[in-house]
Amino acid sequence: MSEGDLRRTPLYEEHKSLGARLVDFAGWEMPVQYEGIKAEHNAVRNHAGLFDVSHMGEVVFRGPDAEEAVQRLVTRDVTRQETGQAGYSAVCYEDGGTVDDVIVYRRPDDFLVVVNASNREKDLEHFRENTKDLDVEVADESDDWALLAVQGPEAAGILQDFTDADLSNLKPFRFVEGAIGGAKTSISRTGYTGEDGFELYLSPDDAPHLWRELLKAGATPAGLGARDTLRLEAGMCLYGNELDPETTPLEAGIDFAVHLDKEQEFIGQEALRREKEEGLGKKLVGFEVEGKGIARHDYPVRAGEENVGRVTSGTLSPTLGKAIGLALVSPGVEDRFEVLIRDRPVEAHAVQLPFYKREKK
Amino acid sequence: MNVPEELQYTRSHEWVRTEDDTATIGITDHAQDELGDVVFVELPEQDATFDAGDSFGTVESVKAVSDLYTPIGGEVVEINETLNDSPEKINEDPYGEGWIVKLRVSDEGSELLSASDYEQFVEEEG
Numbered sequence: 095m096s097e098g099d100l101r102r103t104p105l106y107e108e109h110k111s112l113g114a115r116l117v118d119f120a121g122w123e124m125p126v127q128y129e130g131i132k133a134e135h136n137a138v139r140n141h142a143g144l145f146d147v148s149h150m151g152e153v154v155f156r157g158p159d160a161e162e163a164v165q166r167l168v169t170r171d172v173t174r175q176e177t178g179q180a181g182y183s184a185v186c187y188e189d190g191g192t193v194d195d196v197i198v199y200r201r202p203d204d205f206l207v208v209v210n211a212s213n214r215e216k217d218l219e220h221f222r223e224n225t226k227d228l229d230v231e232v233a234d235e236s237d238d239w240a241l242l243a244v245q246g247p248e249a250a251g252i253l254q255d256f257t258d259a260d261l262s263n264l265k266p267f268r269f270v271e272g273a274i275g276g277a278k279t280s281i282s283r284t285g286y287t288g289e290d291g292f293e294l295y296l297s298p299d300d301a302p303h304l305w306r307e308l309l310k311a312g313a314t315p316a317g318l319g320a321r322d323t324l325r326l327e328a329g330m331c332l333y334g335n336e337l338d339p340e341t342t343p344l345e346a347g348i349d350f351a352v353h354l355d356k357e358q359e360f361i362g363q364e365a366l367r368r369e370k371e372e373g374l375g376k377k378l379v380g381f382e383v384e385g386k387g388i389a390r391h392d393y394p395v396r397a398g399e400e401n402v403g404r405v406t407s408g409t410l411s412p413t414l415g416k417a418i419g420l421a422l423v424s425p426g427v428e429d430r431f432e433v434l435i436r437d438r439p440v441e442a443h444a445v446q447l448p449f450y451k452r453e454k455k
Numbered sequence: 456m457n458v459p460e461e462l463q464y465t466r467s468h469e470w471v472r473t474e475d476d477t478a479t480i481g482i483t484d485h486a487q488d489e490l491g492d493v494v495f496v497e498l499p500e501q502d503a504t505f506d507a508g509d510s511f512g513t514v515e516s517v518k519a520v521s522d523l524y525t526p527i528g529g530e531v532v533e534i535n536e537t538l539n540d541s542p543e544k545i546n547e548d549p550y551g552e553g554w555i556v557k558l559r560v561s562d563e564g565s566e567l568l569s570a571s572d573y574e575q576f577v578e579e580e581g
Contacts, residue, residue, distance in 0.1 A: 387495065410495060410517060
């Protein structure tokens with residue numbers, strides 16, 4: 095794809111004027127960093143960061159069978175979700191492999207499903223193909239929404255000054271319709287950083303103004319580079335790394351988003367049930383590198399002389415100052431193994447996830 | 456972009472300072488800027504020898520790994536061990552405290568770029 099074909103978010107000009115380094119991410123021209131990944135990462139951990147994640151896709155399920163359609167498509171039991179509640183979920187193929195990981199919002203009259211930008215077209219096809227028999231409209235509203243994420247311990251304080259909505263009463267994974275700086279906004283207490291924070295869905299026309307105001311109020315612009323190191327420290331999966339069509343959500347360790355006892359069957363439920371009974375094909379582990387070097391995506395994992403898996407994500411953790419990573423390995427792998435860093439075996443050991451957990455007030 | 460006049464450059468974004476038979480090698484200001492925060496430098500062994508064009512180590516930023524190439528053949532006489540603990544020196548001072556290795560030159564290798572040629576190369580590449 096040539097650069098001219100890249101999609102741009104409503105905040106593209108803001109990124110340019112801030113001197114961001116822009117890269118092709120899933121066909122979108124996105125800011126990977128402004129000042130630097132470490133500084134942005136630390137700003138989110140200690141203060142507040144502002145991300146443009148407008149590339150994410152928004153799919154709305156409307157109509158009499160909307161609930162049945164969503165219930166069929168996602169691994170979470172959405173009948174347990176109240177209106178105003180958001181839920182992290184996987185979407186699976188019949189064989190249990192992962193189509194995408196998504197956030198499902200139950201709204202008063204419909205469901206909003208937020209999908210990864212890289213999977214938008216594939217997801218829409220999967221959603222429509224598998225709900226043909228139902229009375230439901232599956233609408234791609236991705237272009238109607240800008241999405242800002244304000245994340246960090248100071249996020250609530252900064253945002254509260256812009257809205258009448260009482261944020262102190264908005265619990266994690268809850269959302270509320272309100273106004274921020276006068277702009278109609280869905281305010282969701284969710285994020286992808288391991289910090290407290292909010293995701294704001296608003297009109298593309300209102301986004302640049304709010305972006306500038308939030309920066310003025312003290313949020314630090316943060317790019318996809320910091321977003322990746324933050325989510326990795328928080329032990330969160332990234333589709334294309336930890337999750338893909340060859341990996342089930344159980345293998346990727348997101349069992350909490352899979353309700354195998356759901357009354358209405360979801361696509362892949364049978365396969366996942368069987369996998370749970372018969373044992374996982376592989377498992378996701380978090381690890382720290384002991385020797386010199388940084389493990390990266392797709393580096394082989396070895397135990398003894400045997401290849402036992404591969405690194406799915408790895409970086410130098412800015413918060414911990416250590417090389418950390420996630421790997422999909424054979425279920426029998428013990429707590430010690432080696433990562434092949436450019437053909438050099440380096441010792442690593444498994445650690446409990448997440449690598450970083452914020453102190454809750 | 457800072458491109459000191461007195462240094463020579465490679466198309467893989469290293470700089471070289473030659474004094475008598477010793478060549479000091481590092482990465483350019485442009486290279487460190489492209490990489491972002493450097494978090495790890497894999498240095499060669501003392502006394503290791505390299506042919507011109509060999510990879511002698513790697514520089515890693517949070518996001519990416521980049522191989523280091525020497526345009527000159529020779530034996531390693533000094534490595535910048537400060538980089539083990541402070542790899543960020545490469546970002547802060549790429550032509551000074553962020554130097555990477557010193558070689559005793561045995562083969563001057565192929566032609567290097569002047570500062571103005573390198574600047575032009577970066578512009579065309581960009």
